[in-house]
Amino acid sequence: MNVVTPFEGIGASVRRKEDLRFLSGRGQYTDDINRPGQAYASILRSPHAHATIGGIDIAAARAMPGVVAIFTGADMPDLGGIPCGWQIHNKDGSPMAEPMHPVLAVDKARFVGDAVAVVIAETKAQARDAAEAIEVDYAVLPAVSTVTAATAPGAPLVHDAVAGNICYDWHIGDKAINEAAFAGAAKVVEFDLVNNRLIPNAMEPRAAIGDFDRTTDEYTLYTTSQNPHVIRLLMGAFVLHLPEHKLRVVAPDVGGGFGSKIFHYAEEAIVTWAAGRVCRPVKWTCERTESFMSDAHGRDHVSKARLALDANGKFLALHVQTLANMGAYLSTFATSVPTYLYATLLAGVYTTPSIYAEVKAVFTNTVPVDAYRGAGRPEATFLLERLVDVAARETGIDRIEIRRRNFIPSDAFPYQTPVALQYDSGDYQTTLDAALETAGWASFEERRAEAATRGRLRGIGISTYVEACGIAPSAVVGALGARAGLYEVGTIRVHPTGSVTVLTGTHSHGQGHETTLAQLVTDRLGVPLAQVDVVHGDTAKIPFGMGTYGSRSLAVGGSAMVKAMDKIVAKARRIAAHLMEASVEDVEFDRGTFRVAGTDKTKSWGEICLTAYVPHNYPIEEIEPGLDETAFYDPKNFTYPGGAHICEVEIEPETGITTVVNFTAVDDVGRVINPMIVEGQVQGGVCQGIGQALLEACVYDAEGQLVSGSYMDYQMPRANDLPMVSVATHVTLCTHNPLGVKGCGEVGAIGSPPAVINAVVDALKDYGVRHIEMPATAAKIWGIINAGHRLAAE
Amino acid sequence: MPQVTLTVNGKTSTVEVEGRTLLVELLREKLRLTGTHVGCDTSQCGACVVHVDGESVKACTVLAVQADGTQVTTIEGLAKADGTLHPMQEAFREYHALQCGFCTPGMVMSAIDLVQKHPAGLSEKEIREGLEGNLCRCTGYHNIVKAIAAAQEVMHGRVQTLALAGD
Ligand code: FES
Ligand code: FES
Numbered sequence: 001m002n003v004v005t006p007f008e009g010i011g012a013s014v015r016r017k018e019d020l021r022f023l024s025g026r027g028q029y030t031d032d033i034n035r036p037g038q039a040y041a042s043i044l045r046s047p048h049a050h051a052t053i054g055g056i057d058i059a060a061a062r063a064m065p066g067v068v069a070i071f072t073g074a075d076m077p078d079l080g081g082i083p084c085g086w087q088i089h090n091k092d093g094s095p096m097a098e099p100m101h102p103v104l105a106v107d108k109a110r111f112v113g114d115a116v117a118v119v120i121a122e123t124k125a126q127a128r129d130a131a132e133a134i135e136v137d138y139a140v141l142p143a144v145s146t147v148t149a150a151t152a153p154g155a156p157l158v159h160d161a162v163a164g165n166i167c168y169d170w171h172i173g174d175k176a177i178n179e180a181a182f183a184g185a186a187k188v189v190e191f192d193l194v195n196n197r198l199i200p201n202a203m204e205p206r207a208a209i210g211d212f213d214r215t216t217d218e219y220t221l222y223t224t225s226q227n228p229h230v231i232r233l234l235m236g237a238f239v240l241h242l243p244e245h246k247l248r249v250v251a252p253d254v255g256g257g258f259g260s261k262i263f264h265y266a267e268e269a270i271v272t273w274a275a276g277r278v279c280r281p282v283k284w285t286c287e288r289t290e291s292f293m294s295d296a297h298g299r300d301h302v303s304k305a306r307l308a309l310d311a312n313g314k315f316l317a318l319h320v321q322t323l324a325n326m327g328a329y330l331s332t333f334a335t336s337v338p339t340y341l342y343a344t345l346l347a348g349v350y351t352t353p354s355i356y357a358e359v360k361a362v363f364t365n366t367v368p369v370d371a372y373r374g375a376g377r378p379e380a381t382f383l384l385e386r387l388v389d390v391a392a393r394e395t396g397i398d399r400i401e402i403r404r405r406n407f408i409p410s411d412a413f414p415y416q417t418p419v420a421l422q423y424d425s426g427d428y429q430t431t432l433d434a435a436l437e438t439a440g441w442a443s444f445e446e447r448r449a450e451a452a453t454r455g456r457l458r459g460i461g462i463s464t465y466v467e468a469c470g471i472a473p474s475a476v477v478g479a480l481g482a483r484a485g486l487y488e489v490g491t492i493r494v495h496p497t498g499s500v501t502v503l504t505g506t507h508s509h510g511q512g513h514e515t516t517l518a519q520l521v522t523d524r525l526g527v528p529l530a531q532v533d534v535v536h537g538d539t540a541k542i543p544f545g546m547g548t549y550g551s552r553s554l555a556v557g558g559s560a561m562v563k564a565m566d567k568i569v570a571k572a573r574r575i576a577a578h579l580m581e582a583s584v585e586d587v588e589f590d591r592g593t594f595r596v597a598g599t600d601k602t603k604s605w606g607e608i609c610l611t612a613y614v615p616h617n618y619p620i621e622e623i624e625p626g627l628d629e630t631a632f633y634d635p636k637n638f639t640y641p642g643g644a645h646i647c648e649v650e651i652e653p654e655t656g657i658t659t660v661v662n663f664t665a666v667d668d669v670g671r672v673i674n675p676m677i678v679e680g681q682v683q684g685g686v687c688q689g690i691g692q693a694l695l696e697a698c699v700y701d702a703e704g705q706l707v708s709g710s711y712m713d714y715q716m717p718r719a720n721d722l723p724m725v726s727v728a729t730h731v732t733l734c735t736h737n738p739l740g741v742k743g744c745g746e747v748g749a750i751g752s753p754p755a756v757i758n759a760v761v762d763a764l765k766d767y768g769v770r771h772i773e774m775p776a777t778a779a780k781i782w783g784i785i786n787a788g789h790r791l792a793a794e
Numbered sequence: 795m796p797q798v799t800l801t802v803n804g805k806t807s808t809v810e811v812e813g814r815t816l817l818v819e820l821l822r823e824k825l826r827l828t829g830t831h832v833g834c835d836t837s838q839c840g841a842c843v844v845h846v847d848g849e850s851v852k853a854c855t856v857l858a859v860q861a862d863g864t865q866v867t868t869i870e871g872l873a874k875a876d877g878t879l880h881p882m883q884e885a886f887r888e889y890h891a892l893q894c895g896f897c898t899p900g901m902v903m904s905a906i907d908l909v910q911k912h913p914a915g916l917s918e919k920e921i922r923e924g925l926e927g928n929l930c931r932c933t934g935y936h937n938i939v940k941a942i943a944a945a946q947e948v949m950h951g952r953v954q955t956l957a958l959a960g961d
Contacts, residue, residue: 013961015887022895023883025829025869029896032828125814203833203841203931204896255831255896256931288834510894510932675961680890680937687934711838711929719925719935724918748934 009523009591013676017529018514027253030207030224035281038209039068041271042127043284044117044134045293046109049145049365049704050156053107054137056117061133066126069278070134071270072117073104079273082264083238084330087481088168088339088361096168096361099159101329103239103266103273109138110158110328111365112706113293115266120274120282143365143704147302147323150364158328158363167326167335167361172343172419178356181317185308189391195379196774197300197325197698199714200372202509204255205286206295208268210275218246221272225251226261226507227547230484232539234264234332240273244539247272251537254509258688259371260295261509262549263332267294292709297698298372300325301338301379305387313397315406317354320346320383324361327368333549334370335361340420340480341376341468341550347417348384349428349466349642350406355418365704371549373688373749377467382774385463385754389761390770399758400436403464404429414735421468423640425732431666432464434730435644439664447648457651458661459763463754466642469743470555472635487634488552489544490560492521492568494627496613498606499531503630505545506557507536510684511745512677513553519673520558520739524565526592526605543630551743554673555639555734562738563631571627575611576603578619639734639742643667645686645751647759656782658694658760660723665751667727670734670742678744683725685748691717692749693756693774715775798862802827803871811858818842818853820861821868829869829899833929840928843900844868850907852927869899872906881956882906885945886938889959893932901938904928909946916946 008014021027058070082101089095105114117134121127144150144158150165158165182188209222219242225231228249235249236242254261271282286294301322308317324338343357388406392399408415410427417423436442444460451458471477474485491503500521508514518532535541548557569589576594577584586597592605611618612627648662665682672678695715699707708714733740753774760776761769767784799808802825809824821827821844830853833841842853845867872880882902885891892898908924909916916924921942922935930938940959947953 016890018895019887019892022892022898023869023879023886023902024873025827025899027829027895029828029831031832032822034826125812201931202894202896203839203929204831204894205833253895255833256894258931285832288836288839512893676890676959680893680933683934683936684893684932685934687936688931710836711834712836716929716931717934718929719922719939720919722922722935724939725934725936 008529009519010671010673012519013674014515014519014529016512016515017518018512029204029253029255030209030222031285033209033222033252035209035211038281038283039120039122039278040124040127041274041282041284042119042124042131043115043267044131045290046105046112046114046116048109048138048140049112049143050141051109051138052141053105053109053116054139057135058117061119061130064126064130064133066122067130068120068122069274070117070119070130071274073102073106076103076273079103079269080239080241082266082329083234084335085332085483086336087483088170088335089481090169091171096335097162097166098330099162103269111367112704113367114328118270118274120278145364145366145700145702145704147325147362147364150362151323158365162363165363167330167363169360170339171356171358173356174354175356178317178319178354181354182306182308182319185316186311187309187395189307189309189387189394191305191387191390193303193383193386193771194773195299195301195382196692198298198372198692198696199292199698200258200260200295200298201716202256202258202260205288205291206261206265206267207285208271209281209283210271211281212275212279214279218248219272219276220248220250221268222250222252223268224254224261226254226257226509226549228507228537228539229505229545230547231264231268235269235272239269248540251507254507257509258373259298259375259549262547263296263370289710292714293367293706296331296368296370297327298369299379300369303383305383307387307391309391309395313395313402313405315350315352318346318352320357322359324359325364325366325369326361327364327366329368331368331370334368336482337371337376342380344419344421345377345380345468346384347419348381349408349464351408353418357419366700373685374746375550377746378750378753381463381465381750382754385465386757386771389758399462403432422637423466424637424735426466426640426642426668427730427732428464428642431643431668431730434728435646435664435666438666438726438728439646439648439662441646451650455653457653457763458648459759459761460646460648461755461758461762462644462646463751463758464644465751466640467746467750468638468640469551469746470635470639471550471552472556472638474634484546485634486546487632488546488556488560489630489632490557490564491543491628491630492561492564494568494609496610498527498609500525500527502532502534502561503542504534504536504557504561505542505547506553507548509548511548511553511681512674516554516673516677517558517561520561521565551745554739554741555737555743556633556635558739558741559635559737560631560633563633564629567629567631568627571623572608574623575608579603579611579617636736639670639737641667641669641742641744641747643747643751645755647752647755649756649759649763651763651781653785656778656785658776658778658781660690660756663723664726665748666730667744667747668730668732668742669744669747671731671740672729673741678729679727681744682727682748685746686725686752687717687722689749689752690722690756693753693776695721695775697775796859798858800861800864800866802866803868813859815858816854817856817858817861820858821853827868827870831896831899833896840904841897841900843903843928845903845907850904869902880906881948882945884956885941888956889937889941889944891933891937891941897928897930901928901930905942905945909942909949913950915950918943
């Protein structure tokens, strides 16, 4: 005890504490949990994208072996709808359209996969068999699956009361100033693009177990969630009408989320409610085929962009119009993604003085669309970084040079953008220089020439980006329509022998919080890492919390822990002062040792902890016993990670196959707590971005059938599709949180897609290609090459 | 109902199963060995890989009855009785080759079989090709490839101890 352990503190690549259980098969994911006497739920889903439900005949299914109960929407008249957590207002100030999202579809099914009925049975197989025996009288209606189809005149309506399928028609920025800037521009670059719809595909399918204790009237939900307290609030207050003290939500080990496990899903309410009805635990585990048609999807924007430049290539104004697909219902944070997480990022790293963005959110007969790794920021970055490349080409200015000319200079921080955000810190020239150097940008043409001797088309692309993490402050997001606060909660529980339990309201589903958050404690309190445990994911253990998304865990959750540790140290110093008969002001604390300044009088961490709990010699009138503190931290601003990503590709002209041969990421994620984990987060994010750029496409046909509904049709990146990813960091500290951290979970997925597409377009520069929509599949590229329009080499 | 007798991680069990019960269901639900995961229903993710008679197998594609009389090793059976990790497990930890841990058991079991089948050693490209049947959504595979490259040296006895990843 009391050993100063600098190599386990901030900045150390400590190997992860959680790995031992995962590597030996002792992780406990939701589907690994079994409750005594549990029954199994199977959900009957609509095979039609749009259909009225005339009637549901359960008689035959009810008589099948093992069936305990069957419920339809008609059995749940008292339940509320699945709520949306963010209200957006239209240009005219009126609120968005917010149609009811019933737990089980009542009179209409609105997407393929919409839940229509649930069977509870003794075994999983019996539940599934019975669900197949339910007869639903559907009358199929015409459907819309794309924003373009849904906004066409006379398009079928997803919700009868929502005219034109428009959820909201929102804008940000000053239109008049913007128009004036365009009028005076030397050059205007216009560009249309799509941000392809994705299916998140965390490897652990969703699962939920509802449990009801008749002796206490308490419900417990075990669920694959990134934010158990948020689920308790949404499901308890809005859907099931259960008070918090009668509802416990446990999110145990969770096998990846990437946003898709933020949201409150109908199945969570179904199993919890059903457990009360049948007085047995009810378990539901999603099959992958069901995941494809029921997990919230991501992205799906169609945009028009215009950039005004002066004669020197300085950006004067940006105008963006975007149609964003919401799917059939509003998922928890869906409405905030194309607005406050997207349009507010359209300044990027540039000094563009005027930005005007108009966003229409559109209902379609598809799975709800919501935040997926990066949420809005990848869409903004892709638009901007493609647009800048196109502008470079059309003005004849080098693509690095045009970026440099427009960068926000490093001495301009804090920098107020024209779209609401105030960036606190950054150094875009330096991250760019470092990336160019690492990637060998200057010698690229040699590699291009060498590749040409092998018959390959080689290209290089760059993106320079900024994003916004740790969404906050609560007062600001509240004013913008958020229906929740976005603070975080941390408890530091020091035990009598000096070991520490951290209770955090954030949730780890791959990020390694059990290690990183423990490192904060080791660094500050000097307690060895082995004696610090981080507990998360259980509303019965943790005071409160908003969970993990938007790279907020360290910036917001870690800051709450720092605040709680401040309280611990303040109290411990008072105890130490008493024991050493000194005044509190004279007691210094440094990683495990209390010292009277300028003397050799010391007390160890262990002595103070013991004294706090065994208060024999103790100022009991002035200080309460115990050493256990909780803090709520509300951030002062977003954090703004940024950086430069460079991608090099080779295309095989005979097949159109693109191989990413080099990828360099230099990111400013603020202070780095565990470099190994940061690298891993960036590598993973970059590879998801490469997946979006080259492989992944969620496709619906015109009737609203999900065409890419399995791993045979939806191309997940496999090991052989991906490169090694070179990751480096260049740190500027966040100026407004106590750790100086910014966040690293999403930067990879935000910065990489435009770098990849810019490289592909560069590789095809002799083919007259202005743009290629994602994913840039082999088929698309082969088509371009074989259209036979190769231009004379420049 | 059919009976199946098999030896899992050195322990022989006889269990009653339905004809349609999959090996992975037998492991997870009858024997409560939940380290073997299920990530898909089309045999494409590899989260369920175990060794049957020494060969890596997707346990979601094998009926429990087909495993009658076999020796099965799951992720729970890899470490020695004293807790010493298999070199592949150790390498995954050292090289940060796992994040959420969900793909990890299948990834480790596949990797061990892959290395065992290539005593001459595998290049980066061969490792990537060899992982064709295993999906990981978190890591981007970079560190998985490095971990396997390091573990193969130990498994083939070319080095005594695992090369460290550095900081
Ligand atoms: S569970 Fe996906 S391959 Fe077996
Ligand atoms: S570590 Fe999460 S899927 Fe591989």
